[in-house]
Amino acid sequence: MSENNEKKVHGVVAEYTSVDTLLSACRRVRDAGYEKTDAFTPFPVHGIDKALGIKPTVLPWIVLGAGVTGTATALVMQIWMNSIDYPYIISGKPFLSLPAFMPVAFELTVLFASFGAFFGMWALNGLPKFSNPIFTDPRFDRVTDDRFFLYIDSKDDQFDRSGVEKLLGDTETDYVQTVVDDDSSDKVPKPFFMMWGLIVGLSVIPLLVVLKMRVSHSSQPRFHIFYDMDFSPAKDAQQYSTLFRDSRAMRPDVPGTVARGEEQANLNYMTGIDMEALTALDPSRAERLVRRFNPYFQGETDAAQEPSSGEAASADEPSADEPSADKQSQDEPAKAPAVAGDAGDKKADAIQADAGDAAPAAAKPSVMETTPWLDSNPLVLNEKVLADGRKNFGIYCSVCHGMNGSGNGLVNVRAQKIISPDWIQPSSLHQETLYADKYPAGKLFSTISNGIRKMPGYAGQIKTRDRWAIVAYVRALQLSQNASIEQFKDIDESERARILKEQADAKKALQEKADADAKAAKEKADADAAKAST
Amino acid sequence: MSEHNAPAPKSSDDPAFMLPASLAALRLPLCVGGLIVMLLGWWLASDIGDHGENFGMSVYLTAAVYCMTIVLGCLFFVLIQHLVRAGWSIVVRRIAELVMVMVIPMGILFVPIIASLWVGEGTLYSWDNAEYGPDNGLPADVWDEKLRWLNQDWFTVRTIGYFAVWTSLALFFFKNSVRQDKTGEKAITDKMQYWSGPAVMLFSLTTTFAAFDWVMSLAPMWFSTMFGVYLFAGSILGAHCLLAVASYVLQKQGAMRDEVTVEHYHDLGKLIFGFVFFWTYISFSQYLLIWYGNIPEETEWFYIRQIGSWGSVALVLIFFHWMLPFAGTMSRHVRRKPGLVCAWGAYLLIMHYVDVYFMIMPSVEEGNAGGVMGVVASILCVVGMAGLLSGLCLGLAQQNKVVAVRDPRLGESIAFENF
Numbered sequence: 001m002s003e004n005n006e007k008k009v010h011g012v013v014a015e016y017t018s019v020d021t022l023l024s025a026c027r028r029v030r031d032a033g034y035e036k037t038d039a040f041t042p043f044p045v046h047g048i049d050k051a052l053g054i055k056p057t058v059l060p061w062i063v064l065g066a067g068v069t070g071t072a073t074a075l076v077m078q079i080w081m082n083s084i085d086y087p088y089i090i091s092g093k094p095f096l097s098l099p100a101f102m103p104v105a106f107e108l109t110v111l112f113a114s115f116g117a118f119f120g121m122w123a124l125n126g127l128p129k130f131s132n133p134i135f136t137d138p139r140f141d142r143v144t145d146d147r148f149f150l151y152i153d154s155k156d157d158q159f160d161r162s163g164v165e166k167l168l169g170d171t172e173t174d175y176v177q178t179v180v181d182d183d184s185s186d187k188v189p190k191p192f193f194m195m196w197g198l199i200v201g202l203s204v205i206p207l208l209v210v211l212k213m214r215v216s217h218s219s220q221p222r223f224h225i226f227y228d229m230d231f232s233p234a235k236d237a238q239q240y241s242t243l244f245r246d247s248r249a250m251r252p253d254v255p256g257t258v259a260r261g262e263e264q265a266n267l268n269y270m271t272g273i274d275m276e277a278l279t280a281l282d283p284s285r286a287e288r289l290v291r292r293f294n295p296y297f298q299g300e301t302d303a304a305q306e307p308s309s310g311e312a313a314s315a316d317e318p319s320a321d322e323p324s325a326d327k328q329s330q331d332e333p334a335k336a337p338a339v340a341g342d343a344g345d346k347k348a349d350a351i352q353a354d355a356g357d358a359a360p361a362a363a364k365p366s367v368m369e370t371t372p373w374l375d376s377n378p379l380v381l382n383e384k385v386l387a388d389g390r391k392n393f394g395i396y397c398s399v400c401h402g403m404n405g406s407g408n409g410l411v412n413v414r415a416q417k418i419i420s421p422d423w424i425q426p427s428s429l430h431q432e433t434l435y436a437d438k439y440p441a442g443k444l445f446s447t448i449s450n451g452i453r454k455m456p457g458y459a460g461q462i463k464t465r466d467r468w469a470i471v472a473y474v475r476a477l478q479l480s481q482n483a484s485i486e487q488f489k490d491i492d493e494s495e496r497a498r499i500l501k502e503q504a505d506a507k508k509a510l511q512e513k514a515d516a517d518a519k520a521a522k523e524k525a526d527a528d529a530a531k532a533s534t
Numbered sequence: 535m536s537e538h539n540a541p542a543p544k545s546s547d548d549p550a551f552m553l554p555a556s557l558a559a560l561r562l563p564l565c566v567g568g569l570i571v572m573l574l575g576w577w578l579a580s581d582i583g584d585h586g587e588n589f590g591m592s593v594y595l596t597a598a599v600y601c602m603t604i605v606l607g608c609l610f611f612v613l614i615q616h617l618v619r620a621g622w623s624i625v626v627r628r629i630a631e632l633v634m635v636m637v638i639p640m641g642i643l644f645v646p647i648i649a650s651l652w653v654g655e656g657t658l659y660s661w662d663n664a665e666y667g668p669d670n671g672l673p674a675d676v677w678d679e680k681l682r683w684l685n686q687d688w689f690t691v692r693t694i695g696y697f698a699v700w701t702s703l704a705l706f707f708f709k710n711s712v713r714q715d716k717t718g719e720k721a722i723t724d725k726m727q728y729w730s731g732p733a734v735m736l737f738s739l740t741t742t743f744a745a746f747d748w749v750m751s752l753a754p755m756w757f758s759t760m761f762g763v764y765l766f767a768g769s770i771l772g773a774h775c776l777l778a779v780a781s782y783v784l785q786k787q788g789a790m791r792d793e794v795t796v797e798h799y800h801d802l803g804k805l806i807f808g809f810v811f812f813w814t815y816i817s818f819s820q821y822l823l824i825w826y827g828n829i830p831e832e833t834e835w836f837y838i839r840q841i842g843s844w845g846s847v848a849l850v851l852i853f854f855h856w857m858l859p860f861a862g863t864m865s866r867h868v869r870r871k872p873g874l875v876c877a878w879g880a881y882l883l884i885m886h887y888v889d890v891y892f893m894i895m896p897s898v899e900e901g902n903a904g905g906v907m908g909v910v911a912s913i914l915c916v917v918g919m920a921g922l923l924s925g926l927c928l929g930l931a932q933q934n935k936v937v938a939v940r941d942p943r944l945g946e947s948i949a950f951e952n953f
Binding site: 046047064093102 | 818821822825826828864865866951
């Protein structure tokens, strides 16, 4: 051992032939107060940590800390992403909905905890460690076979080479050896550098290929790794498809489809027309309406089996029915007299009605006037209905008609500004011709549903019930601008007097302001005139 | 490894393997007292609310399902130990074997539940009432389909089938294990291991369907395919808790003191810790899918359970059935202290009752929560039933050993150590 004196001493190792001798040696070393010790065995030995006096590892705390960090990271990340930085409604859930964040929180907890365990173990064991001076001892090879070794590190505070050697020599061992620095070169073997260089060189190739592609052009088409991800077989909107006879990729609703919430179809409610009265007045139109809302309707007559050509057409094309009829009759009233000449033939009448012109004779009033509209709103009016009406009016109507219904919404403002040539000014809802006595509720409902002039029908966008709610709200709007105190019978006298006084004051103030304005204008005009004359 | 070799197993007639006299003396008081308290609770519960008989039956079902889950958990414990050829658990396996035989008295205790179908009209299960479908506006064809599965004849047949399967399994494994106490043949262990595979399959199918029938069908139109696993998660957790508590009590009374060591408590503690999280994982998975899907026919069950006072019970489950025991049993130091493992086991047995209560009681007609009296009555009922079963179990234990004394690997189990 003397020849090793000049070398750095790492520790002392002793060899044992059985677990029992190893354990008793361990206990002696532990009792002697050594702490930086280690035992090497071919298989796990129960109780060796106790015999060596190894303190419980702090690894569990590292794992716990890493796990908690994982949970916190996941929650903070998701809350930040989905609730603060980029609020986005997913599946109708609130921006901050904990249950949805749980799976990710769970996964990150597990991931971080595993990393904490794995790398924490590395750190605590001083890994990666490619070599250990103890390996230089050829006898140590048998540690993977049938020998047990006990090692005392020179870093131990109590370490004193001769004392340690004596202590170990007293145990049941016949081999104690000092572990010194390795004789072999500590240079990394050359092949490792070559391998390393080769790997680095190879890993640069993909990067170079990408860079070359970025700066060069090619006549070859792009290479598609996943062809059907770049060119999805799914159809986009408005594309055609050879799969269906009508070539439409966007499939229309199956006939008879009833939207949720529209199941209790009462025709009066759906159309705004008193169907019973209409049946008496114009049975064929009533039947077409019925068919439009119920394609499976079987008429009481044989009409279903032997439909006249006009009715058959209308049954197949429900969309060509009411909306266009109303629209055209209003849109192009000038045409009505021109076609009126054919009015004699009943059949032609029917066909024309289907084709959209329901005002065959000049003498006859337009279909809009003859239709027996419902006079009152079928909804039970209450605050909620009005609130819904207000909401939907705000969404769909106010863009043109304005929030107060005066016909000056944002779209109109814009159209006036750019002097759009084919713009038709939206109606003010406060004109007398649109009041309840001249424009019944059902008619208003039908206008909202089917449109009028430039205004499109909203039946496809607003639910039936909400269209009726809009009707109610429009009535409320009209009342808000043109109410008279006589309409309110049950106001008590003091309140009535107060309102009347307020009204009179307001009128007086307006009058005064108007007078003042007129006076100012007159003075200004006089002054201008005087200026001009001088 | 001389130091680590525990002493060889004691001879099979050692008093350490007998039920201690102090516990044996409790048999009769537990049986009689338990029966009386159970009937008292049931009777009190039947007087609560407008539909008292419905409330009473629900309380009784809660108690029965609670006891049943623990008995079945013990049956599964035995099966899984054989299936994976576990060595560590042999010293505590007999306790589970004794408990699993309680499936026979459980079969008798289930008679009132089946009888409620035949005697009343929807006394316990609302689907038993012919008017349920029309009253709740269910389409006739849908309801008729449902009734093909949920009708009293087929339900009764199925329940008898479940008990037939479980009784056969329990008796097969119990009788073989007891026979080994006398013969000590290794062939018996091999035979039990051989049959444990098919037995686990039978077990999982029957428990899943039993959970669907007994608990899930309380809300006839609600369905959750993982409900069986949900109930099972609580069941296997309860079984491990019971083993920890029972081992601790037996050791305190002088039995198997040298056999069950801190290592076994450590393992039971680990399994309790794991199954606490398994329960959470399963119940949250069930909740998450239904919450995310947000389909009315699926959310119905959770909806009534997260409004009002049931919402508080749900929070209690989250904090006290998961977070508290999860944190509490996480540390190795806790799991290596038998007293603490036993305490957590007892605590979780109580929380498991809250879980079962939360599954069953909100389905009582007209949301009749029963108030304080309802809670007291249901506690009396379950304590009584558990007492009755404990009494019977002690009786069985007295006629047998409390440890599988001649299992060929008993020594291995005693010497077991955690790394």
